[in-house]
Amino acid sequence: MKLVKSLLLGSAAGLAAVAGAQAADLPVKKAAPVEYVRVCSTYGAGFFYIPGTETCLRVGGRVRADYIYVEPEGPLGRVDDSIGFRTRGRIQLDARTATAYGLLRTFVRFEITRDTGAFNGVPGVVNTNPNVDQAFVQFGGLTAGRALTFFDNGDIDAQTMQGVRWSDQPNVNLLxxxxxxxxxxxxxxxxEEGRYSGRAGLAGDVVGEGAGLIAGQRSPDVVANIRYAGTWGSAQLSGALHQLRAMPRVAVIGGVPGVVLDDTNYGFAVTGQFNFNLPMLGAGDNLWLAATYADGALGYLGFGGGNPIEALYDVNGDIETTKGWQVAGGIRHYWTPEIRQNVFASYAKVEYGSNAIAAPSDFNEWQVGTNILWSPVSGLTLGAEVQYINRDFDTAGVDNDDFWTARLRVQRDF
Known part of the structure; x- marks a missing residue:
């Protein structure tokens, strides 16, 4: 047995030696290097380098749930929904690359909103709305795509749920x-793409002459601003030029036939918007103010959806622009690092021309509200808001609007 055991051990040792020699003669393939995701701290928290590139990427998003109650208006208020539910989901990507010509940035934000009840304004309707909220490229000083309008001071974060009457930082397509x-x-x-509150007065009846047509857009809105930003906050002065066009028509006006109606005019808007940091009151405290005057460009006051009408024909067949102005502001105070309160208000005045045909009533509107927001952990916000809205019409027999709303919100940002 000892002899057999010795022969087996010797054979195994010989085979191992031969195999080792052959393995030594084979080419050795190096393992592929492992590329780990690196943190990019250049542009703030949450960015990382896309492997194999020098581009920093941040992936973020939001889920928001809102619940609203709107006080019914008058005896016909039973027709309208008083409660509403809204759910909104957001996904966004922010990619940035440092180049010899400056920062190259690409940003895209997708949102899908599902509204029911009072959020729709039409009883029994469910509205699901996918939306490209922002999508733009920035390269040095160039911005192209869908982004915050340059009419507004982007430093203002009003943190209102319902919103008050001002330009309210809409995103528009621009260059x-x-x-x-x-x-x-x-x-x-x-x-920028035109911002409209309505031009029905240029397309409707003119002393029974029948309906006309809004003409096609020939000029974008031209927006310009000058801005200063410092440690105390920021200030911005802006202006916008807005084209008004209708199809040329011939009408009977004042008993005179064959009057050619004006088919092109221009409106404008100017604004001053200010954002102030208030560290003397508390860390994170803030005050903002915005004042705007518009003539034929009421979309820049925060109005939309065709009300009010931004221009009408007058008794001479000319386009007469509607004028208006607004002032809005708010203050934010942190009672604790987790609990903050916003108080906000706005006042707006709209006046139609004295010679405008079939002009609606002039009116003034004021809004006031407050909310309490609690962030028990980073990224989570729980809040409640109440707001009062009053709209007074100057024409006798036109009912004034006077109602309040209440809203709850649960929001998670990441």
Whole structure:
């Protein structure tokens, strides 16, 4: 047995030696290097390098749930929904690359909103709305795509749920360039899609002459601003030029036949918007103010959906623009690092021309509200808001609007 055991062990040792020699003669393939995701701290928290590139990417999003109660208006209020439910989901990507020509940035934000009840304004209707909220490219001073209008001061974060009457930072399709002068000063010139509150007065009846047509858009809204930003906050002065066009028509006006109606006019808007940090009151405290005057461009006051009408024909067949102005503001105070309160208000005035045909009533509107927001953990916000809205019409027999709303919100940002 000892002899057999010795022969087996010797054979195994010989085979192992031969195999080792052959393995030593084979080419050795190196393992592929493992590329780990690296944190990119250049642009703030949440960015990481896309493997194999020098591009930093941040993936974020939001889920928001809102619940609203709107006080019914008058005896016909039974027709309208008083409660409403809204759920909104958001996904966004922010990619940034440092180049020899400056920062190259691409940003895209998708939102899907599902509204029912009072959020729709039409009883029994469920509205699901997919939306490209923002999608733009920035390269140096160039901005192209869908982004915050350059009419507004992007530093203002009103943190209202319902919103008060002001331009309210809408996102629009645009092509813009920003000139930076240093020391916090800059100026921008932007070509933007038209912002409309309604031009029905240019397409409706003119003394029984029948309906006309709104003419096609020939010029974008031209927006320009000058801005200063410092440690105390920021200030921005902006202006916008807005084209009004209708199909040319011939009408009977004042008993005179063959009057050619004006088919092109221009409106404008100017605004001053200010954002102030208030560290003397508390960390994170803030005050904002916005004042705007518009002539034939009431969309820049925060109105939309065809009410009010931004221009009407007058008794001479000319386009007569509607004028209006607004002032809005709010203050934010942190009672604790987790609990903050916003108080906000706005006042707006709209006046139709004295010679405008079939003009609606002039009116003024004021809104006031407050909310309490609690963030028990980072990224989570629980809040409640109440708001009062009053609209007074100058024409006798036209009922004034006077109602309040209440809203609850649960929101998670990541």
């Amino acid at each position: 813009a360039y920003t000139f930076s002068f240093g020391n916090g000063f800059s100026a921008s010139l932007s070509l």
